[in-house]
Amino acid sequence: xxxxxxxxxxxxxxxxxxxxxxxxxxxxxxxxxxxxxxxxxxxxxxxxxxxxxxxxxxxxxxxxxxxxxxxxxxxxxxxxxxxxxxxxxxxxxxxxxxxxxxxxxxxxxxxxxxxxxxxxxxxxxxxxxxxxx
Numbered sequence: 622x623x624x625x626x627x628x629x630x631x632x633x634x635x636x637x638x639x640x641x642x643x644x645x646x647x648x649x650x651x652x653x654x655x656x657x658x659x660x661x662x663x664x665x666x667x668x669x670x671x672x673x674x675x676x677x678x679x680x681x682x683x684x685x686x687x688x689x690x691x692x693x694x695x696x697x698x699x700x701x702x703x704x705x706x707x708x709x710x711x712x713x714x715x716x717x718x719x720x721x722x723x724x725x726x727x728x729x730x731x732x733x734x735x736x737x738x739x740x741x742x743x744x745x746x747x748x749x750x751x752x753x754x
Contacts, residue, residue, distance in 0.1 A: 668694040673748055675701035680741060685749040692730045699725040705744055711737040
């Protein structure tokens with residue numbers, strides 16, 4: 622019995638030491654070890670985000686001029702009142718079906734530098750041209 626009490630007491634001391642510091646109001650503050658900051662080589666690339674609205678046959682934006690880097694994530698977010706197809710003339714090429722509805726999101730990247738047109742096929746509009754460097 623005394624051995625069981627000794628083990629229980631030791632466990633209680635260890636748990637109390639791991640629980641953090643007690644605040645004046647009785648809550649516990651943990652002391653997590655902060656992770657080291659990521660270097661530029663480790664940090665995820667910034668995304669290029671383009672918000673597109675299709676309403677009543679009008680497209681916003683139209684002919685926007687943007688820049689991106691090779692393999693940078695590019696996200697096209699679409700709110701649309703009509704179905705269409707988004708086509709990205711890049712290497713590799715990408716096509717995305719647009720449905721009627723809000724908050725549609727399409728992500729891609731471009732593997733080769735150059736000018737990339739992002740077009741809507743049914744409306745025959747260029748949303749943006751992206752200079753990929």
